[in-house]
Amino acid sequence: MTSLGGQTLTSLLLAALLFNGCKEPTSLARTGPLFAVAESSSPAKVLVHVYWPREEQGRRKRLWVGLCDGVSEEIEPDRYTTLVLEPGRACFSAEILWDLLPLDSFAIQEVARVEFNAEASDTVFLRLEQVRTFFTSQYLLRQVEPSEADPEIRRCRRLIPLS
Numbered sequence: 001m002t003s004l005g006g007q008t009l010t011s012l013l014l015a016a017l018l019f020n021g022c023k024e025p026t027s028l029a030r031t032g033p034l035f036a037v038a039e040s041s042s043p044a045k046v047l048v049h050v051y052w053p054r055e056e057q058g059r060r061k062r063l064w065v066g067l068c069d070g071v072s073e074e075i076e077p078d079r080y081t082t083l084v085l086e087p088g089r090a091c092f093s094a095e096i097l098w099d100l101l102p103l104d105s106f107a108i109q110e111v112a113r114v115e116f117n118a119e120a121s122d123t124v125f126l127r128l129e130q131v132r133t134f135f136t137s138q139y140l141l142r143q144v145e146p147s148e149a150d151p152e153i154r155r156c157r158r159l160i161p162l163s
Contacts, residue, residue, distance in 0.1 A: 032158035035080055046087055046118040050141070051080035051153045052128040063139070064095045065128065068113065075128065079159040087120040094128055094141055114141040125149035 035051075050065045054077045065081065066072035068091035073081050075094075094112040099105075118124055127144045130137050 032160045035153045035156050043121045046085045047123045048083045050126045051156045052077050053152045054078040056129045068093045078156055080156040081159050089117055091115045094139055112139040112141040116143055
């Protein structure tokens with residue numbers, strides 16, 4: 001009985017540390033201008049706009065998006081970010097980051113991923129959205145056509161990383 005009580009107490013302490021000791025990191029970006037016109041990239045590059053319409057916000061105030069094997073940039077609802085890539089296969093992911101206060105560290109959880117092929121001089125729009133099911137919800141990164149993205153991304157402001 002003592003070992004069962006000890007396991008329960010340990011589980012409760014661990015849960016309290018994980019759920020109460022975590023918070024979202026402070027913002028590492030500032031808000032820029034509204035999306036005006038699709039920027040042009042060099043003919044040898046691919047331009048990728050990742051945006052998060054305000055109506056798709058759930059409990060999260062921000063996520064991080066970027067190449068699956070690269071550096072991520074912060075994104076907030078009603079904001080967008082732009083990346084310039086080499087043509088070919090690309091993989092993007094969206095992640096949640098938490099500060100782990102007692103440990104002076106952070107945790108990362110991937111919540112969405114999309115892969116696509118892009119040709120030189122392509123402009124790609126990726127929409128961050130939330131799909132709700134009966135008990136849970138999940139995030140998606142979805143490639144959308146420019147005609148679908150245009151009215152939504154025009155309401156978004158650019159998120160500029162602090163340097």
